[in-house]
Amino acid sequence: METVQILGLITGVLFGFALHRAGFSRCGLVMRGLAFRDFTMLKVMLTAIAVGMVGAALLATFAPEHAHLKVKPLYVWGVLVGGLIFGVGMAIAGYCPGTALIGLGSGVRDGVLAVLGGLLGAFVFILAYPTLEPVLIKPLDLGKLTLHETLHLPYLPTALVMAAILGGIVFWLNRLEARARTQ
Amino acid sequence: MVTERAEVRTQTACETVAPSRSALPPWLIWGGMIGLVQIFAMATVQPLGVSTAYPQFVGWLVDKIAPGFAESQPYLQKIGAKIGWEVMLVLGLALGAALSSVLPGGRATAACELPNVFRSAWGRGFAAFLGGFLILFGARLAGGCTSGHMLSGIAQLALSGFLFGAAAFTTGVLTASLLLERTNGS
Numbered sequence: 001m002e003t004v005q006i007l008g009l010i011t012g013v014l015f016g017f018a019l020h021r022a023g024f025s026r027c028g029l030v031m032r033g034l035a036f037r038d039f040t041m042l043k044v045m046l047t048a049i050a051v052g053m054v055g056a057a058l059l060a061t062f063a064p065e066h067a068h069l070k071v072k073p074l075y076v077w078g079v080l081v082g083g084l085i086f087g088v089g090m091a092i093a094g095y096c097p098g099t100a101l102i103g104l105g106s107g108v109r110d111g112v113l114a115v116l117g118g119l120l121g122a123f124v125f126i127l128a129y130p131t132l133e134p135v136l137i138k139p140l141d142l143g144k145l146t147l148h149e150t151l152h153l154p155y156l157p158t159a160l161v162m163a164a165i166l167g168g169i170v171f172w173l174n175r176l177e178a179r180a181r182t183q
Numbered sequence: 184m185v186t187e188r189a190e191v192r193t194q195t196a197c198e199t200v201a202p203s204r205s206a207l208p209p210w211l212i213w214g215g216m217i218g219l220v221q222i223f224a225m226a227t228v229q230p231l232g233v234s235t236a237y238p239q240f241v242g243w244l245v246d247k248i249a250p251g252f253a254e255s256q257p258y259l260q261k262i263g264a265k266i267g268w269e270v271m272l273v274l275g276l277a278l279g280a281a282l283s284s285v286l287p288g289g290r291a292t293a294a295c296e297l298p299n300v301f302r303s304a305w306g307r308g309f310a311a312f313l314g315g316f317l318i319l320f321g322a323r324l325a326g327g328c329t330s331g332h333m334l335s336g337i338a339q340l341a342l343s344g345f346l347f348g349a350a351a352f353t354t355g356v357l358t359a360s361l362l363l364e365r366t367n368g369s
């Protein structure tokens with residue numbers, strides 16, 4: 001096996017372990033999360049994003065040679081329409097592409113079915129790509145835009161402020177949930 | 184294999200009852216851990232991203248059955264029908280989940296049943312399959328999923344990540360609220 005494959009495997013095992021311990025093997029967590037009946041999903045996601053945000057900015061600032069960042073292009077139509085379709089699927093399945101594999105790995109039937117559906121969805125997308133590209137991907141492609149570059153703000157301070165805002169939201173969600181429980 | 188029993192009314196609470204000696208709540212520990220895994224990924228190869236692996240694997244598989252398929256498809260030429268970092272990451276995800284479920288403490292955190300809105304186990308199974316289809320089709324159209332666009336995209340302050348997150352949560356919240364409404368609580 002090549003080094004890059006081994007690194008992928010190690011990263012995946014750690015990521016999968018953490019997602020399973022956070023409770024994502026069961027689709028109920030995502031469904032309840034989306035219906036705002038349980039904030040666990042949001043709290044885990046926002047915490048992970050905040051930590052990654054600080055880490056990415058620190059890497060880019062102090063060790064740019066080790067910062068393998070990859071900003072995805074903003075092709076407005078594709079990202080928007082894809083996101084809208086994704087949301088419906090996530091609510092119906094109770095899984096996203098990653099957590100479906102957590103279900104599969106821990107032997108949950110619905111996780112296996114979601115992965116199989118995902119493989120078919122990927123196959124259909126491969127075949128549909130030549131038709132979709134000129135309509136939804138090529139037009140209105142604004143490129144790899146970031147918040148700080150667009151607003152001409154320094155990267156590290158912007159990332160720290162945004163991470164603090166996310167932390168504040170998590171804290172607020174937690175208080176809200178604790179209050180609802182005592183009532 | 185555990186067959187997920189789709190029962191509505193038996194479900195009372197959805198607490199994660201991890202027998203943890205630590206004072207920190209599980210969501211903080213594991214959310215923070217995912218953030219650290221993200222930093223590891225960024226420092227070694229690239230930010231976390233799961234959904235590319237699906238078409239790469241499908242392309243690789245179909246090409247084995249029907250040689251020449253990968254070369255004939257423009258999308259596979261773009262992403263590569265290969266077993267690289269992405270597919271190994273996905274393999275690791277399932278492996279890590281399996282490991283967690285057999286090690287002590289794994290069962291308790293997984294005990295979270297689904298509010299059944301699809302009446303039967305067949306209906307629920309079909310919904311999981313259909314949902315799986317939609318998340319991959321949507322993610323590939325958008326160029327990323329929860330991990331690539333949100334965990335990684337928003338963490339890098341990418342505008343595409345913010346737009347994807349807003350779009351996915353809009354329809355996600357609407358659909359989930361409508362579905363759970365029909366079950367009359369839980």
